[in-house]
Amino acid sequence: MENQHNISPEVTFHAAHGDTKSVVKKIIRTTVVLSVITIIELGFGYAIFFIHKNPDYSRNLVLAIKGVIVILSLAKAFYIVSIFMHLGDEIRNMIMTIVVPLLLFVWFIVAFLWDGGSYKNLRNQYDRNHLEQSKVKVEKKEHGHGEGVKKEHGVE
Numbered sequence: 001m002e003n004q005h006n007i008s009p010e011v012t013f014h015a016a017h018g019d020t021k022s023v024v025k026k027i028i029r030t031t032v033v034l035s036v037i038t039i040i041e042l043g044f045g046y047a048i049f050f051i052h053k054n055p056d057y058s059r060n061l062v063l064a065i066k067g068v069i070v071i072l073s074l075a076k077a078f079y080i081v082s083i084f085m086h087l088g089d090e091i092r093n094m095i096m097t098i099v100v101p102l103l104l105f106v107w108f109i110v111a112f113l114w115d116g117g118s119y120k121n122l123r124n125q126y127d128r129n130h131l132e133q134s135k136v137k138v139e140k141k142e143h144g145h146g147e148g149v150k151k152e153h154g155v156e
Helices: 020-053 059-083 092-126 129-134 147-152
Strands: none
Touching: 020 059
16 A cells, blocks of 8 residues: 555645746845945944044944944844745734744843943942952062972972
8 A cells, every 4th residue: 555645735835936037136136235235334334443543533423333233234134034034925923923032032132231231330339359359469470380489498
């Protein structure tokens, strides 16, 4: 007896790619958009590099440029997920099932970084033991390891 599985047409989905010209146009458009965003990001990165060469640079300007770079990176990530991972073709509930936990995960990382920075600042400001330990000075020995001990005890 031959073991055959009947596949229901309701369960099997075939990818509908349309004609080849539209697929090629979509790939070229995606490549151009991602390339342009990447070139803009690189331009902003070089701008930050040259701004840092000026001793009186504006920290707020650098922070604003970094914010724009982050926004452009998120736009690229959204575009890549939408096109190459075909999330743009899904129904809204499927998109929300993926995007909402991702946003929660990003919030989780930001919250941990914020809390860690706060802990570090408070520890540096209020912890007496931490301050005392950081003020301990280490004397540099003239001789290598153990030389002073041998001469003090008369061992050579």
